[in-house]
Amino acid sequence: MTTFDSTKRSLPELLKDITNGKIQLPDFQRGWVWDDEHVKSLLVSIARSFPVGAVMLMETGGEVQFQVRPVEGISANNVTDNPEQLILDGQQRLTSLTQAIALTTPVDTRTSKGKDILRHYYFDIAMALEGDDRLDEAVKAVDKDRQIRSNFGRDVELDLSTRELECQQLHFPCDKILDDSQWLQDLFQYNPEGMEQFLKFKQKIIGAFVAYQIPIIELKKETSKEAVCLVFEKVNTGGVQLSVFELMTASYAAEGYNLRDDWFGSDIRNVASRQARLAKQELLKGVESTDFLQAITLLHTRQRKYQDIADGKQGKQVRPVSAKRASVLELPLAAYQKWADDVEAGFFEASKFLAGECFFSRKELPYGTQIVPLAATMTLLGERWREPKVHQKLARWFWSGVLGELYGGAVETRIAVDLEELMDWFEDNSATPRTVTDASFDPERLESLRSRLSAAYKGINVLILREGASDFFWKGRIQQLDTQEVALDIHHIFPRAWCEANSIPPKVYDSIINKTPISYKANRMIGGDAPSTYLAKLQSHEQVQLENDEMDVILNGHFIPTEQLRTDDFPGFFEARKRLLMGLIEKAIGKKALSESA
Known part of the structure; x- marks a missing residue:
């Protein structure tokens, strides 16, 4: 049929x-x-x-x-x-x-760069009648006040804010195409000389819309x-290809369930937004609907796997744990409803864990994808993640994924494997997850880490901060100053100007080895001076007044070798700080990475 x-x-x-x-x-x-x-x-x-x-x-x-x-x-x-x-x-x-x-309200549209704008559309009648090749120019987009402005809004290039101005300038509003009778009467009142042109326009352009x-x-x-x-x-x-969320929404809607309402909320139906609840936590602001569906799918397929085993199935008959697109699209509505609230709670627990690891803002997170298996794991663990042995393993897994740079690109397979292997590891010390065993960090990687957007760069920066790094100038730890909205950034320890004057190439002085987070104020005081000079200037500042040993405590908090810094020994500083940072990394991933010769 x-x-x-x-x-x-x-x-x-x-x-x-x-x-x-x-x-x-x-x-x-x-x-x-x-x-x-x-x-x-x-x-x-x-x-x-x-x-x-x-x-x-x-x-x-x-x-x-x-x-x-x-x-x-x-x-x-x-x-x-x-x-x-x-x-x-x-x-x-x-x-x-x-x-x-069909509506007289402005069109809620956007620019080609994605900026939201409000527009009314007009046809310049005279230009539209010059020929089809002029129609592109004949369509005018004006702002919500029916004007076109330039010079940052100071100059009005075209003003159609009244019917009289429309008629006098022969600009026809598109929102009158379906019924031009009143506009025609107004034209006769304000600009009767334009009637002949309008009638030609009506036949050619308005006629095309009406007959379309x-x-x-x-x-x-x-x-x-x-x-x-x-x-x-x-x-x-x-x-634009439909997302997994939209396809699942379509599927669930056919069963009478509104997934869109559950995630985004609805004022019409008085439904609270799950996304908005999560976004109240700074670290969960970037959680997408697909992340949420993946976490639920992990738990559903894990439960399904154990049911298959309990039913006596073997080999390929046992369906795997999965977070792949196809598996999400197969997620039954009953499974979503069963797990949704628990998984939401799991995401909240994941944010608490991350805060404990000294992540305080979403932009600091090395991988958004790693929060999916973390939230699913937290859903299963509940309060158990706070147990010292469980927490130690969870932290080692997390930092292995970050510093081993294992969560970039397509990670659906790793996400599923990690959930299974983590849960096994909590019960069996010998069942080390592959993410932990796969993680490695080559000391030479430190020399090539220059982009603060890379996962390892973000991770190392947070490791330094969680050890209690304080500012060179302001009193207080960097992370405390950050929460107090003090201007901070990641700056060169040996200043760029000094390095260039001493023929040190950018690929060396721009690496993370020569950078640390400090305040804008401290960086301005450092300027382009040699470390020995700027340290003396900082320590003697009337608002600071620090002895060498007091300043050394602050430098040590940034894993900066003080002897080499105070003697302006860049090569010695570079190698010493590299070793200090490697020690920090090795501690986080729980394994030796630096060779004995180094």
């Missing part, structure tokens, strides 16, 4: 059904409109009667029952809760056209849940 029809519908008829709510969106669909350039291009395409692609709609009232919402820009209070059709594909085009043509036919593929209400979900996965080849 055919489950779809192909037809055409006029643009005005389609937009009317959208504005009155006969056509709406499944609630899990992305809420957006195209960027400004795409919107203008779309208007030009219709003005020239070019095809803009088919739209896919689905009849409501069948087996698949989605929660719904109106297209962006239309108030839910003004539409019915029982639409006749839902938009499955073509949302961006229809939303853009609805906001630009959009191809429609309509899925019948008899379409199965599986077919609808497959459609969602396939129809986005021309746009």
Whole structure:
């Protein structure tokens, strides 16, 4: 039996059904409109009667029952809760056209660089009549006050803020395309000389919009849940691929559960946002819906594996623990509902663990991906992670992943293996996880660590801070000053200017070996002087007044060799600090990494 029809519908008829709510969106669909350039291009395409692609709609009232919402820009209070059709594909085009043509409010769009902006769209009538090749220039985008400004907003280049100004300058608002009668009367009042040009414009441009036919593929209400979900996965080849979260939302919605509401919350249905609850913790602000689904999938597939074993299955009959995309897409709704609250609590415990390791902001975390197995592990451990032996193993695993740089790239397999092996290791000291055994750190890696965005760089910086590194100038530990919003940064220990004057190449002086976190104030005082000079200046400052041994305590807190620093011995400093940092790294990963000869 055919489950779809192909037809055409006029643009005005389609937009009317959208504005009155006969056509709406499944609630899990992305809420957006195209960027400004795409919107203008779309208007030009219709003005020239070019095809803009088919739209896919689905009849409501069948087996698949989605929660719904109106297209962006239309108030839910003004539409019915029982639409006749839902938009499955073509949302961006229809939303853009609805906001630009069918609504008088400004279009909520963005620039090509992603900055949110509000725009009204106009046709410059005279330019539009010069020929199709001028239509791109004829479409004008003005701000929410219906003006175009330049010189940082000081100069007004085009002012269409009143109907009189529109008529006098013969700029026709796109939000009057579907009903130009009042604008025509106003034109007759304010600029009757422009009537002839407008009538030509009405016939050519407005006529193209009114007569425009959009191809429609309509899925019948008899379409199965599986077919609808497959459609969602396939129809986005021309746009942005649907995420795992959106596909899961589609699947769960067909069972009457709104995953979008659970994650993002809903004011309409008075549902609190799980994402917002997590984001109240600084370290969890970057947790994505996919991270959350992966953690639940890990726990579900682990439980499934043990059930398979209990049922007597062997070999390939035992389904593995997994966090891969295919496994997430197979996650049953019942499993999500069973684990969701526990996993949320697991993420909160993970943030407590990370805070204990001296991570205080999301930007400090070396790998966002490592929080997934950590949260899943915490879900299973509960309060046990605080037990000294368990905590020691957990910390060693974490730092092995960071300093071994094992959580970059595709990590789905490692995530699953780590959860299994960590839980085994907590019970059996000999069952060391592969992430711990695989972790290694070549001392030469320190010389090549220059980017503060790299995982190992971030990790080493935090290791130094958690040992209690204090500022060179201000009283207090660096991390305390950071929470007090004192200006901090990672600066050269031997200043750049001094290094260049002494023919030390950037690849050497820019490495992490020659850097440490200090305050902006201290760095300004250091300037480009030799260490022996700037230390004397710092120590003798009237607001500091430190003896050598007191300053040495601060330097030691940064793992800086004081003797070589005070004698401006860069080669000796470089090798000595390299050894000190390697000792810190070896302590964190629980194994020797530095060769005996070194």
